[in-house]
Ligand SMILES: [Zn+2]
C-alpha cells in the first residue's frame with residue numbers, strides 16, 4: 812500500500828466543481844494499490860478489470876483531475892509517457908535506466924530538496940522534484 816494521508820477519499824476536494832465519481836474513485840484506488848508508478852495505459856488496464864465500460868479517455872480525464880486536486884502525483888520522465896504515483900509523502904524517484912521502472916526513495920526528515928538547493932534570488936519555488944537515475948536492484952543484480 813502506498814502511503815497517502817488522504818485515507819478517506821470523500822475528503823478529497825477535487826476543486827472546480829468536480830465530484831468524486833465512481834470512475835475517479837476507481838482510478839484513485841488503483842493508484843493507492845500500485846507501487847510501480849503505472850502509466851495511464853497501465854492504470855487503464857487495471858481499472859478495466861473492475862469497470863469494463865471505462866474508456867482510456869475517461870482514465871486520462873480522471874488522472875488529470877486527481878493530479879490537479881493534489882490527490883496523486885504525476886511523474887514525468889523525458890521522452891517517456893507520464894507515470895502516476897499515489898504516495899503523497901515527500902519522496903524522490905529513482906528511475907532505472909535499464910528497465911525504466913520507477914521506485915520511491917524515502918527522504919530523511921528535514922532533508923527535503925528545498926533545503927539542499929539554492930534557488931536564484933527573487934525566484935519562488937513551488938515544487939521540487941528529485942530524480943535519481945541508475946539501475947534498480949533487479950537490474951543491478953543482473954550482470955549485463
Ligand atoms: Zn512515487
Ligand SMILES: [Zn+2]
Nearest residue numbers: 907910947950
Ligand atoms: Zn531495472
